[in-house]
Amino acid sequence: MTSAAGKTWSRRSVLASIGASAALAPFIPLLNASGQEATIPRRLILFFTPHGTVWDQWRPTGSGSNFTLSRILAPLASVQKKIVIIDGLGVRADGVGAPHTKGPALLWTASPLLDDGTFARDDCSGGCSFGWNSGPSFDQVLVQRGLGGTPFASYELGVSSGGGAPGAHTIYAGAAKPIPPRQDPVAAWNELFADAMRPPAEASKLQARRKLSLNVLDGELSALESKVARADLAKVQAHRDALQQLSSQLLQPMAACASPTKPDSAQRPADSADAVPWLVDRQIELLVAALSCDLTRIASLQIRLGENDGNPYRFLGVTDEHHITTHDTSPAKQELISKIYTWYAGRFASLLSKLDAIPEGTGSMLDHTLVIWGSELGTGSSHDFSNVPFVVAGGGGFGVNTGQYLQLAAGSTFHNRLIVSAMRYMGASDVNTFGSSDRESGPLPGLGV
């Protein structure tokens, strides 16, 4: 952007100059073709919903670029030209753990759960024991390569997800390093936007106090490194590393940005099942805002969990639990869960539409953001991994062949290929394989990246 004086401004400084009063206004996309840095950033969003899909309601008709959306994916009509529906992509279900347990970790890590007895079962169901996942999810590998942006190298959001066991986790920084998604939109809003809205004097005082405090903590952890048992050292080091990352995150100037309205928790329905739509919508708003303010470039949203999800969807007329209902293959029950998957598609469409509404370059933010929607398995009733429903969206501005129904020969292509494509899209151009389950190489043919 060129100011009256002819000075070129970076996006950050433009946003910072808007100040607190503008930031209090409801979220208005401020970025447009005239407000950008020279290079449009590449971004990645991973979107999770549980328990696969109902294939005959999901699968489009037609082929290639000439296809008609089915009932479940119909909500994506307005962005049909910006999505790729992938049919025939399997997940190699390597390793220990029952299907709903290991599926969430396999999805973005393509690596099995550890067989280390953290979550031991004497009965050997799904393996005698299982642990957290054995490898990082690919988004975190991108973060470790410095491709995630600042101040948040990545940003993990969730809705009723991320419990105390592997079946509820999808994102890992490394072996046995699950990253819990943020569940509370109010806390996430505070983290993303509150600091930037403080008056400068208050902000600098807060920063000074945090710095003093973090120095003490670093000293304590440093001293502990030489005192704890060898087996415990990694935990102490990981804590120290995390605090150092936090320190650099907190101590750099936070860009002020037009934030979305602070979520009002009084609006949140008291019943946890009834609260899901409110939570999903708030998290999507925050996700879009965080990306559009360039607070992060890699993000994820995990809706519910892969482990048998007991959530009813009463607002859709589904009074029974999701997982239970998937196992009843009667047409009536499959009709019920189709409503759930259609609702998921509607939320996914809302995310895409919001991204698409923000102009960027000659297109929209969606054109520069790769969004991948996946599940922990293909079909709830059969626990099938050979075909898992994936929808890829966005990224057309950087070469993704959007607007197509990509049909793959059943059982021959695995999602490691999609992960390699996504990593290359984000700039990791040397990547050929990903995850310990990978037995082929290269990107996904036909995706364009």
Place this chain on the structure above:
Amino acid sequence: LSPFFRRVASHVLATAAIASTQCQGTIGPLQPGQTAPNHASAPASAVDAAVLPAADSCRGSADVGPAPLRRLTRVEYEHSITQVFGAVGDVSSSLAPDERIDGVFASNRSSSVALVQVRQYLDAAESIASKVDVLALDPCDRSASSDEACAAQFIAHVGRRAYRRPLDPSERDRYLTLYRAELAQDGYESALRLIVQTLLQSPHLLYHLELQDPATAAVGSLARLPACALASRLAYFFWSSAPDDALLDAADSGALDSDAGVLAQAQRMLADARARDGIESFHEQWLGLIKLDGASRDPSLFPEWTPELVTALRDETTRFSDDVIRAQAADYTTLLTASYSFPSGPGLAIRGISSAPSDAKVQLDPMRAVGILTQPAFLAAHSHTNQTSPAIRGRALRERFLCQPMPDPPPTVAAVPPPLAEGLTTRERFAMHRSAGSSCISCHGLIDDLGFALEHFDAIGRYRDQEQGKPIDASGELTDTDVDGPIDGAGSLAARFSSSAQAQHCYATQWFRYAVGRTETDADRCALQTIQNTLSTGGSIRDALFAITASAAFVSAKVEE
């Protein structure tokens, strides 16, 4: 002390091989035959010296299970903050969920902490520190002492509570440096507040640090824990919280170096009101009541289901178990069969009574109220949103009460209850379900009958005589236990469990897992048997708790590299 506990005490005290283990002292290895030093400052012990040990079956088993570094659970964090800094409201709900070992007990021992979690701790610390009355935490007469002297005292006193041990000079200096810098910026009170904010995020507060000194004990050997680490174990076991000053003083004085001293503290702590928090934390986890966090019920069937009802039901279970263990000093049989409880508020209707004095113990119909098994919170926690589940309840009974893990259904089998059907009872639907696939019998034959015994209680734990207009059939056969035989309803199931050594041992084992934050290993077998026998030979539950705190697995740890 019951005669029974004297026998147990004689066993465990025989292992009392003691070195100096004061907080600031050195650590010595356990030596068979070594005797407890006589600390003049040790509180008088309730243990009669005359019953102190002769033989001990555990002696010579120089091994206990591993003690990996654990981070406080959310409940422990919440209680610790209250203990150290005063009550400041809900502080833990913003933290990521705890790891659950075997799906039962929270124990953050496996994964390392992520960036988002240290941010959560920072946010929580800033919020808590802003609410703490810092000047009241450690009053100091600033007209008589310099501000810096008061701050140094503050660091020593409040720091000791947060660290759960005295700070060494270099540790105090870090906080003094911070104090001086913030004092220059924003004054005395703000500086104290920043000390609090930092202590709230200190690894010494957030982790169960049980640092042993390899210089004074051979790597691989078994050594008694440093006294302050033992004090912490006692506090988190009995109170689910940090030690109070009295316990830290006992550790400093050497009182915890003797098993008699440990027992004296254990008795004091169990008598203290804070012990209710420990009993609550154990039973919430053992009974799976945490499943009620955010649990949903079909409002067309259960309009009574509200967050207030859930709170009332959980509170009732806590009060009941607390009363059995502490007020009654009763045994496992009482826990399983007592026909009184503490319903309140919206929970009264679930018990079928219209009113009761607040906080009152209510005598209930013994045909409808049978101890812990008929606590509505337990029954509701193991139900679906719209129906009971004999399978889920049966599995909970096998796993949680009998310590018999059941396999998950095979991947190809649908782990779902039969759908609701007009005119059919749950039992009838399950019977049809089972006959449809005979391969299901191998597991469901083991669990469903136990669940059927609780069929008089609906999905919110309310008694019923009929379902779908038909009388409830709660009969079945208990198999694969040490008390096999026909059962009919909760009463007969409770009667069998209460006479089952297997169930008694299991309850003791669950407490042991809770106490040490892990599943038992072969190395714990001897210590665990002693604890289990406490219950199965007629001891009270509190005697079993004291047996745990006297066991080698509790008071000692292997010295690691």
